[in-house]
Amino acid sequence: MSMGSLLHLLFPPTCLICEASGLGLCTSCEEKIVRVTVVRDIEQIKFWAGAYYGDELAQLILLAKEKNNSLARNYLSQLLLESFMRAIANLSDPSNAALIPIPSSHAANRRRGYRHSYLLARALASRIAKESSRDVEVIEALRVNRKIADQSNLNRVERMQNLSGAYSVRSRHIPHLAHSAPESIFLIDDLVTSGSSIREGLRALGQLGISPSGVLAAGVSPRVFS
Numbered sequence: 087m088s089m090g091s092l093l094h095l096l097f098p099p100t101c102l103i104c105e106a107s108g109l110g111l112c113t114s115c116e117e118k119i120v121r122v123t124v125v126r127d128i129e130q131i132k133f134w135a136g137a138y139y140g141d142e143l144a145q146l147i148l149l150a151k152e153k154n155n156s157l158a159r160n161y162l163s164q165l166l167l168e169s170f171m172r173a174i175a176n177l178s179d180p181s182n183a184a185l186i187p188i189p190s191s192h193a194a195n196r197r198r199g200y201r202h203s204y205l206l207a208r209a210l211a212s213r214i215a216k217e218s219s220r221d222v223e224v225i226e227a228l229r230v231n232r233k234i235a236d237q238s239n240l241n242r243v244e245r246m247q248n249l250s251g252a253y254s255v256r257s258r259h260i261p262h263l264a265h266s267a268p269e270s271i272f273l274i275d276d277l278v279t280s281g282s283s284i285r286e287g288l289r290a291l292g293q294l295g296i297s298p299s300g301v302l303a304a305g306v307s308p309r310v311f312s
């Protein structure tokens with residue numbers, strides 16, 4: 087008996103969200119995650135999201151973000167892949183893709199011991215590479231340049247103020263980005279609620295004349311699309 091099957095015997099895997107047995111998500115939890123079928127603009131840039139934000143998706147984002155749970159991250163990267171496939175179906179099909187993650191604060195990265203948004207973008211990159219013959223790279227072009235507050239308890243206006251001017255483009259990535267075809271660049275986030283992080287990311291890139299082809303998120307608050 088392998089170590090893996092022995093472990094499964096001793097500790098049977100359960101659904102990431104409920105107590106049902108199985109690895110990853112059980113069918114009943116999976117069915118509660120409702121896919122997004124519409125597309126919106128954020129600052130005239132097309133925005134695709136995988137699923138609507140609800141209790142189940144909240145749980146998965148928390149597990150990936152705060153617990154470094156790779157099964158949860160895998161699921162989020164699947165939602166991002168679905169957004170990506172819809173995005174390229176509507177755009178001139180890029181032969182490569184450059185994924186720019188929305189950055190977390192230094193404090194959050196330090197506390198967690200890993201960069202959640204980077205790991206999520208990497209997971210998406212390997213899915214895209216597997217799914218197609220595209221060259222995919224993750225470029226951590228954006229950084230948080232000052233102290234920002236945790237956004238979760240802020241309203242829309244407070245979020246905008248909190249993030250206004252907070253991102254900048256790392257200078258070492260500027261030449262590379264300037265030479266990348268705009269249609270290949272995608273801004274990546276786990277969840278879009280007010281859109282303030284995305285707007286700030288677009289602003290920072292826009293200052294250098296860089297306009298991504300699209301924005302991709304694993305989840306979106308239903309009110310963004312209402």
Ligand SMILES: [Zn+2]
Nearest residue numbers: 101104112115
């Ligand atoms: Zn479940």
